[in-house]
Structure formats: C-alpha cells, structure tokens
Amino acid sequence: MKKILIIGLGLIGGSYARGLTKSGYEVYAIDTNTDTIEYAKEHNIIKDGSNEYDKDFINQFDRIIFALTPHAFTNCIEKYGIFIKDGAIITDVTGVKESVVYEIQDRLKDRVEYIGAHPMAGREVCGIINSDDGIFKGANYIITPTDKNTDEGIAFAREIANALGFRKISILSPKEHDEMIAFLSQLAHCIAVALMTCKDSEHLVDYTGDSFRDLTRIANINENMWTELFLTNKKALIAEIDSFISQMTTLRKFISEDNEEEIKQMMKLSTKRRSYFNNKK
C-alpha cells in the first residue's frame, strides 16, 4: 500500500485525500485545525493525521502533497522543509507557479525533488466538510516541470492526477502556466467581482436570467486566497485585464456607432471560439 502525506486539508487537500484513499493509497495528513483532522479520521478520509509539524512524523514519507496557498506553502517549506526525508518527492496544488516553483526548488536543493502541479478544479466553498473528489472527474491537470525535475518526479505528478480521475494532463512551463491561468481563471474572477460590485443587487434577483447567474457564480469568492493568487501573478493578470478592457472598449465603440457589421463580426468570432469548448467535457 502506498503511503502519502497531504499537508493542508482544505477543500482541495480534503478532496485529494478522499480520492487517494478511494484509489487505494494510505493517506496521512497534517492540518493545524484539530477539528479538521478529527473530521477526516471519523469519515475515513485519512488513515491518520496530526495537528503539528513533527519531524519524526513527516520524515517517514517518500511522497508529500502540499495543499496550501502560495504563501503558506513557501512559509511551510521555509520552516519545516528540513523535516522532509532525503530523496522524497513532493508536489503541490497552488494556482500560481512562477513565483513558487523556483523559490521552493532553490530552497530544497537536490535533497528533495519538488514537481509543481495545478489541479484545475474547485468550488465556491471551503474546508474539508465541502470536499468532494468528484470535482476532479473530467477536469484538467497541469504539471509545470523545470530543468531541475526528473522523469520520476513528473511520473509522480501524473500518478496523482490519474488516481484522482483527471480528464487531461498537460505539461507547461511555470511562465506559460501563469499566463494561461491569468486569462482563463484569474481574469474570469476579476470580471465576476467587478460585475457584482457595479450595483446593489438585492432587488435584482427577481429579474435575473441564467446568464447573469452563471457569469457571477464565482463572484462568491474567498478573498484571502484569491487576493494572494492575484498579487503573486500580478504582471500576467494585469496584461490580461488590459486586453479584456480593450476588447470591451472596442465593442462599446461599435455599439455607440450603430456599427452592426462589426458587432456581428465580433459575435461570430466569439461563437466560433466558444465552439472549441462544446465537444469537451
């Protein structure tokens, strides 16, 4: 039986624990919240866990998954990285990579291999009580190796993705990942937040169609995690915001000029590009 340690049993860590336990792993966890570890044990989500970063506990694992936000992850490695067994392979789930991967790899040197990974899945709720390994089925998983990574490290990340049922595993550089995520995820969250803060919405509920509901689902947002993700990927995100504002401004101009042809051209292009998504998932 493969033993694995998950550090952080939030929504994603908890969902990983559920899925890996179901796939036959012997899953252990560290979370500083006592209730979380108790809950996970009671519900057979993990085999055992601890509330503390104990050297002897951590040192027994060859494989560790850090399910923390970027800053918590780098802080954790700074404080407790030394407890990790020589030759272990670790991975993570953080939604930004360039600001994380090189720093952690530098810190761990050649003693421990860190392979960056990002499961493209989530929910608008937090914590182990909302965890659900069903969110990974059909979802995408990105691995972000550098020249410090080995085939064995990449294989470990693939193994986790396969065990959890991801639809598609892709390889990107940390920089490519961050640019892609700035557009596909972070910009989408900025748009939802900006839209939802445009005006008071309490009286609007009775007039809402599905389009506004879908568009603003992610406006229900964990402000601590997403502020951190935005600021650790600031350059790429601002470039995408500028590109989007520019397109909005162009569309506004066409509307204000009654330029039917150009509006229709934009809509046709939009429909064509959206169609690539229709056949998958």
Place this chain on the structure above:
Amino acid sequence: MKKILIIGLGLIGGSYARGLTKSGYEVYAIDTNTDTIEYAKEHNIIKDGSNEYDKDFINQFDRIIFALTPHAFTNCIEKYGIFIKDGAIITDVTGVKESVVYEIQDRLKDRVEYIGAHPMAGREVCGIINSDDGIFKGANYIITPTDKNTDEGIAFAREIANALGFRKISILSPKEHDEMIAFLSQLAHCIAVALMTCKDSEHLVDYTGDSFRDLTRIANINENMWTELFLTNKKALIAEIDSFISQMTTLRKFISEDNEEEIKQMMKLSTKRRSYFNNKK
C-alpha cells in the same frame, strides 16, 4: 378551450406553443418557414398553422402572442396589425421594451390592446427543434404596462406566465425594464463576447476550468438577434458597459498597487451581493 395564436415559432415561440398546448390551450401559429409549421403540427406542438399572414385566419383570434425580435415585431404590426380583430389583446416576448411598447401601442390605437412582456429564459440554440417549455420553470417573467393598458390586458400576460410555469411575475415600466435588462442580460453577453474574442482559444481547451466555461457559455451567441437587442437599447447598455469598465479599472488599479485591503473589500462586497442569489432557484 381557449384558442390562442402565436406568431413566430422560433426557440421561444416554439417553447410557448409546447407549454400552452400542455396547459390546455388550443394553439395556432404563423411562421413563414413551411418546415417549421409542418414540424410543429407533426409533433402536436400546435393544433394548426399557416405560412402566411392571412386576414381571415388572424381575425379569428382574441389573443395573440408575438414571438419575434423587436424589428420583426414592429414590422409585422405595421404590415398586418390591421388584420387583428377589434378588442383583441396581444402580448410579446421581446427583450427590449421602451423602443417597442410605445410605438406598437400608438400604432394599434384603442382598437387592440398590446401588453408588453418579457420571459427571462432562453438557450444558446435556435429554432423550434430546440424548443423546450422546461426553460420557463423557475424563471422570471416581466410585464411592462403603460397607462394605455387595462387590468384585463395585464391579467392576460399573467395568465400566460402562470400557464407556462414561471417562478415569479414582476411589473416594471418599459424604462425600468430596459435599464435592468441592460445590466443583467445585455452587459453579461457583451462581457462574454469581449472575453471570448481576447485571444485564440483553440489550444486553451485543455487548461480550462469550470469558471471560464460558465462565464463564456453565452459567448455562443445569435449575432442577428443580439445585435438588434443591443442597438435598440443602446443608451442603457452603454451606461452599464461604462459602469462595468470603471469597476474593472478600479480593481486593476488596486492589483497594480498591491492594495490587498481594497481588493479584499471588493471581494467581500461581491460575495455579499452574490449571496442574494443563492437562495432563489
């Protein structure tokens, strides 16, 4: 048995026809497409129909629903309004109201009563073959009376909404309706189109999470209908686009300045406002 005529058997007209037939109405239809009428008869969506605007046919109905786009509706009334029986009550489904309601009411004078209505439901596909009266279940329905309307006219619009299973019926003035719809529906479609046209997306499919998919579902857009809706509600829509761009620009500024506190404030407000939507539907 109540007889009713639907003019235009597209997605919405076809869905109305299905729902009203199920609710016990004897539904007739006019659509200039021969195949559409044949399909609707074969599938028992309507009792009978015609491809032509025939005076004797139209003149037998006391109640008519126009399921056309704004321009097609006003053109139709201009050409064939004279065929409508004295004392009849008509309604519609168009997504803009101020540019439609007063013009049609003026044209029909006191001979025929027109009560404006907007079913807040739809799909990203067209035509009778995609029609489905299930789209109205739990959806919102807006009635936009003017001082020309009678209690009987408003009651007719309510009757249709109830027969089709709408969750909530609201009364707004044409102007209030158009401002609300500019924000809740048209701006949402502008955002999806602008986002989807920012960059080529073919290679992005493998990295997409649910948030981007949800945000761009409506980027698959009927360019003729939506261009018409945008341009017939231009003033209100541009005001909403400007308000949204202003919020995006504010958020961009906070991100570029690493202003964590202000970003979190926006996100908290966003979460609070989105929460009003959680309990309904």
